[in-house]
Amino acid sequence: QPSVVFDNVEFGYEPERTILHGLSFEVPAGSHIAIVGPSGAGKSTIARLLFRFYDPQSGRILIDGQDIADVTQLSLRQHIGIVPQDSVLFNDTIGYNIAYGREGAEHDDILAAAKAAAILPFIKRLPDGFDTEVGERGLKLSGGEKQRVAIARTLVKDPPILLLDEATSALDSRTEQDILRTLHRVSEHRTTLAIAHRLSTIADADRILVLEHGRLAESGTHLELLRRR
Ligand code: ADP
Ligand code: ADP
Numbered sequence: 001q002p003s004v005v006f007d008n009v010e011f012g013y014e015p016e017r018t019i020l021h022g023l024s025f026e027v028p029a030g031s032h033i034a035i036v037g038p039s040g041a042g043k044s045t046i047a048r049l050l051f052r053f054y055d056p057q058s059g060r061i062l063i064d065g066q067d068i069a070d071v072t073q074l075s076l077r078q079h080i081g082i083v084p085q086d087s088v089l090f091n092d093t094i095g096y097n098i099a100y101g102r103e104g105a106e107h108d109d110i111l112a113a114a115k116a117a118a119i120l121p122f123i124k125r126l127p128d129g130f131d132t133e134v135g136e137r138g139l140k141l142s143g144g145e146k147q148r149v150a151i152a153r154t155l156v157k158d159p160p161i162l163l164l165d166e167a168t169s170a171l172d173s174r175t176e177q178d179i180l181r182t183l184h185r186v187s188e189h190r191t192t193l194a195i196a197h198r199l200s201t202i203a204d205a206d207r208i209l210v211l212e213h214g215r216l217a218e219s220g221t222h223l224e225l226l227r228r229r
Contacts, residue, residue: 001191002051002064002079003029009055009059011049018216019045022075031066032192034202035183037211043195045214047165048108050193051076063161081159087150089138097138098152130189144175151179155186162187164194168201176201 004027012018012092019042027033048054049061052073061068061099068076084164089097099110138146147168152163170178177200184204196202208225210218218225 001029001189002025003062004161004191004193005060005062005065006046007060008047009061011045011054011056011059013054017188018214020049020056023211023214023216024059025209025219027193027208027214029191030189031206032194033189033207034073034194034196034205035204035211036196036199036202037217039197041211042214043211044081044165046193047082047163050080050163051082063195073099078157079159080161080163081154081157082163082165083147083151083154083167085170087138087146089134089141089146092134093130093137094132094134094149097134097149098130098156101105102152110156113158114152122168139177142175143171147171147179149184151183151186162190162191164196166193166195166197168199171194173200180204196216 006023009023010018011023013130021041023046025033031223037043039060045054049056052068052071055069063071063076063079077121079160090100093108095107098114110130132141134141134146134149138149141149149169151167158194167183168179171179180203194202194205202208203222205222207219207221208226209216218228220228
């Protein structure tokens with residue numbers, strides 16, 4: 001898996017308003033980091049820069065040592081799987097939704113991919129498996145089921161980097177813990193960035209970055225952060 005490096009990244013949406021102030025951090029290959037911090041700190045901005053929706057004014061973002069300024073958005077999307085807070089599902093079956101982005105994939109192909117990505121137990125928990133209709137925007141599913149489908153859709157593409165953007169924060173805490181257990185299992189060997197609001201959701205992180213006003217206020221392991229309090 002690749003590493004992700006932010007090297008002195010300076011960014012603002014508008015010229016005279018800097019959002020990220022020379023931000024530097026590293027996510028070693030295969031490790032999990034959590035980015036926490038108050039609303040408006042710049043967490044989602046980090047995600048947008050990773051996909052090159054915007055480019056930094058200065059500094060570099062490296063994936064596996066390569067400056068992403070030289071990489072197309074399409075290629076980045078193949079490398080980074082994102083699970084957002086509120087995924088949009090198509091008014092079709094679970095199978096269609098999971099296969100979306102894999103044109104022409106047959107039922108068996110999806111099943112094989114799901115198996116390879118270790119997310120089969122996930123799908124099997126749903127009443128009619130792949131044939132379940134999700135309804136308009138996934139309305140026929142519970143919030144937790146919807147997120148399972150969204151996670152499955154991302155993981156069947158087997159992305160080496162996983163970006164969780166408040167992936168469980170819309171769920172009740174019991175469903176959240178349930179989904180987090182699964183995420184823990186499927187993300188084990190992937191380079192993972194988890195943007196989080198609640199501290200209860202980052203128990204699995206190897207390192208935590210605390211972002212405040214676009215700067216790293218603190219970073220370290222759970223234990224290191226606790227010892228400093
Ligand atoms: P977080 O994810 O930590 O809540 P964001 O990265 O979404 O924070 O936002 C950081 C700052 O950037 C906020 O002050 C927000 O108002 C501003 N911001 C976010 N998106 C835009 C945009 N498209 N244009 C201008 N300012 C924006
Ligand atoms: P176990 O105690 O071994 O996890 P479960 O009945 O809870 O037994 O799970 C059965 C299968 O589902 C196992 O393969 C397990 O890894 C998997 N599994 C467990 N928790 C979850 C979860 N939250 N989401 C999806 N699959 C899960």
